[in-house]
Amino acid sequence: MNLQERDKKHLWHPLKQHQTHPNSLGIVKAKGCILTDEHGNEYIDAISSWYTCMFGHCNDYITSRVYEQMKTLDQIMFSDFTHEPAVKLSEELIKILPKNQNRIFFNDNGSTAVEAGIKMALQYYFNKGEKRNTFIAFEDGFHGDTFGAMSVSGLSVYNGPFEDFLMDIQRIPVPNGENNETIAQKLQQIISEHNVAGFIYEPLVQGAAGMKIHKAEDLNSILAICKENDVLTIADEVMTGFGKTGNHFASDEVATKPDIICLSKALTAGLVPMSITSCTEEIYRAFLDNDIAKGFFHCHTYSANPIACSAALASIELLQTKEIQDNIQFIQNSNISFSEKIENHPKVNSTRCKGVILAIDLNTNAGRYGTLRDQLLKSFMDEGVFLRPLGNTIYIQPPYVITKEQLEKTYTTIEKVLDSL
Ligand SMILES: *Cc1c(COP(=O)(O)O)cnc(C)c1O
Numbered sequence: 001m002n003l004q005e006r007d008k009k010h011l012w013h014p015l016k017q018h019q020t021h022p023n024s025l026g027i028v029k030a031k032g033c034i035l036t037d038e039h040g041n042e043y044i045d046a047i048s049s050w051y052t053c054m055f056g057h058c059n060d061y062i063t064s065r066v067y068e069q070m071k072t073l074d075q076i077m078f079s080d081f082t083h084e085p086a087v088k089l090s091e092e093l094i095k096i097l098p099k100n101q102n103r104i105f106f107n108d109n110g111s112t113a114v115e116a117g118i119k120m121a122l123q124y125y126f127n128k129g130e131k132r133n134t135f136i137a138f139e140d141g142f143h144g145d146t147f148g149a150m151s152v153s154g155l156s157v158y159n160g161p162f163e164d165f166l167m168d169i170q171r172i173p174v175p176n177g178e179n180n181e182t183i184a185q186k187l188q189q190i191i192s193e194h195n196v197a198g199f200i201y202e203p204l205v206q207g208a209a210g211m212k213i214h215k216a217e218d219l220n221s222i223l224a225i226c227k228e229n230d231v232l233t234i235a236d237e238v239m240t241g242f243g244k245t246g247n248h249f250a251s252d253e254v255a256t257k258p259d260i261i262c263l264s265k266a267l268t269a270g271l272v273p274m275s276i277t278s279c280t281e282e283i284y285r286a287f288l289d290n291d292i293a294k295g296f297f298h299c300h301t302y303s304a305n306p307i308a309c310s311a312a313l314a315s316i317e318l319l320q321t322k323e324i325q326d327n328i329q330f331i332q333n334s335n336i337s338f339s340e341k342i343e344n345h346p347k348v349n350s351t352r353c354k355g356v357i358l359a360i361d362l363n364t365n366a367g368r369y370g371t372l373r374d375q376l377l378k379s380f381m382d383e384g385v386f387l388r389p390l391g392n393t394i395y396i397q398p399p400y401v402i403t404k405e406q407l408e409k410t411y412t413t414i415e416k417v418l419d420s421l
Helices: 003-010 060-072 084-096 110-127 147-152 160-165 180-193 216-228 281-285 306-319 322-342 371-382 404-419
Strands: 027-031 034-037 042-045 103-107 134-138 169-172 196-201 232-236 260-263 275-279 348-354 357-362 393-396
Touching (some): 084 306, 110 232, 169 180, 196 216, 322 348
Parallel strands (some): 232 260
Antiparallel strands (some): 260 275, 348 357
């Protein structure tokens, strides 16, 4: 029996209705931008396996660094001990994060980075003797699948069974260039009527919402109001971090810097799961006290796993090389050219680009998990390109190491599939 058949016996996949979608393709190998399935077919991974493997799959430099670390120190409890990979990673991250960031807290995935950020903001005020119990979030943001993260996510795709158990969240619209006044008024009203602890947002690009892009200036007006009113700001850079938007972080482009930043996905270049919640020294200081209970009693067993830290260190090194920075620029320019070409296609409603991200909205109604989306996914796979449309939106977010030929093939495949609709 092949993988696909054996899989059906005991496995339960995420984001899947097994009754209607029983098959999962067996992948046996991934190298650079190429995935190989169990039948020997190859696919260009044009979305970097959910925005993680930005330096290509099984990157030789990163895997060799991880292998060295594995032989030296594998896992150690971070509540009692420290180690070189964690210390070094904190030093390297502080060098590239927005200047106001000074503390690095470890978690193990994007959702738990968000949970830690939410808890930091709540306890920051609790420790100061202020009761604040509300968060503000964008209408269609996505921040993960654990309860706190689910609560702040406006994109409630099938949150039905859990809605009664979610936190109290106030929502504001995402800036669209014309609604700044409305947002400002709504924000002021929420702040005056509730005890708001923080505002959480995906800076510049809302990933799961369909790679929706908003302007740095518009986001900045919102953050400025939060700052004036002592509402802590939490930038969820789980998707945008580490070069996706052109800069190392999306927040680099926004004048007002966040108090807390959540990082994951490309942090470890797709090798192993890890995440980080960074914050300002001011937030950290609110947890210092002779009273032990004012400390941050939040921990994951694999916090600061040395192997994961070594993967992150190697990828941060690569990110800062001229070669990778040039590639990011190249992908950005190529996306803009292709976008100008494809935006007049009869099946295209609009296109948008930010950094290595290109999104194309179709002028048909696909539905988030509808049949057109399934058909598109299959057509792309038949052509040897892995693209996973989000409802009406086809997007690419290729590894920074994608070759010119692979990128061209991705574009021509999109065009060909659109022509066939
Ligand atoms: C993917 C994602 C998360 C959740 O990360 P997981 O590792 O899947 O828990 C949170 N926020 C954003 C912006 C994401 O893109």
